[in-house]
Amino acid sequence: MTRHSFSFGPHYDPANLGFGPLVCHNDDRLDPSAADVAGYPEHPHTELEIVTWVLEGALVHTDVAGGRHVVEAGRAQVLSAGTGVRHSEVADAQSGRCGFVQAWLTPSAPGAVPSYALGEAPPSSSGLVEVAGGDGLPIGTTGARLLLARLSPGESVTLPDDPRQHVFAATGGVSLDGLDLRAGDAVRLTDEPGRTVRASEQTELLVWSFA
Known part of the structure; x- marks a missing residue:
């Protein structure tokens, strides 16, 4: 599938x-x-x-x-x-x-x-960790970063200030300032810095961020 x-x-x-x-x-x-x-x-x-x-x-x-x-x-x-x-x-x-x-x-x-x-397994952290681009694996697309957050219920992260972001709930579920995302859901943000994502259950969150 x-x-x-x-x-x-x-x-x-x-x-x-x-x-x-x-x-x-x-x-x-x-x-x-x-x-x-x-x-x-x-x-x-x-x-x-x-x-x-x-x-x-x-x-x-x-x-x-x-x-x-x-x-x-x-x-x-x-x-x-x-x-x-x-x-x-x-x-x-x-x-x-x-x-x-x-x-x-x-x-x-x-x-x-x-x-x-x-890549090696990134450290266990509830914050956003760069796994590709930035300090992660090198990629040939300037300004692109793949960020990972593993969140327990109630934990939150603040998204980067980059002008374009693709936010994907790979597992679990989160709320993006009141918008609920379940596993498999994504949202695209343009010029919306500082948005907050809060987990409602154990979640693996993937964020593509473009400077």
């Missing part, structure tokens, strides 16, 4: 093609017991920054450069497709069900050499 924040594949909406440099934001759930291969067999990409955050289970990444990485829950990966790369991403059958959120961004400068980076 996949839920899309923007137009994707056959789900085309000319009024919903992206938000700033963010052109894809997919919430995927893979079940290895339901298929011989749960996920995405080898396929190509060019001129995209592909950022993946694993929520549960583990995701197996392979690419034509010979790379093979198992990305466990609580870790991020960045694939800079640049001039062109082929890769596959499938659920690790030994880890059971796999859930991950994947975002595609347009790079600031085309023509880069393809590259791959795998």
Whole structure:
């Protein structure tokens, strides 16, 4: 099962093609017991920054450069497709069900050499932690940051002051100044600095912030 924040594949909406440099934001759930291969067999990409955050289970990444990485829950990966790369991403059958959120961004400068980076698990913190961009994994989209907050019921975070923000409740539920977001819900903010997000239950919050 996949839920899309923007137009994707056959789900085309000319009024919903992206938000700033963010052109894809997919919430995927893979079940290895339901298929011989749960996920995405080898396929190509060019001129995209592909950022993946694993929520549960583990995701197996392979690419034509010979790379093979198992990305466990609580870790991020960045694939800079640049001039062109082929890769596959499938659920690790030994880890059971796999859930991950994947975002595609347009790079600031085309023509880069393809590259791959795998992040370490970020520290346990109820505040916002940069997992890609900023102090996180490097990405080729200037001013873009993926921020993570793990919130217990009643805990809150203040969003950055950046002019564009894509706020996604990956799990749990939150209130954004009175607007309730359940797991899978997202909201896009433009020129609304300092908004507060408060958790109503245990929540993993993902925020794309664009300077």
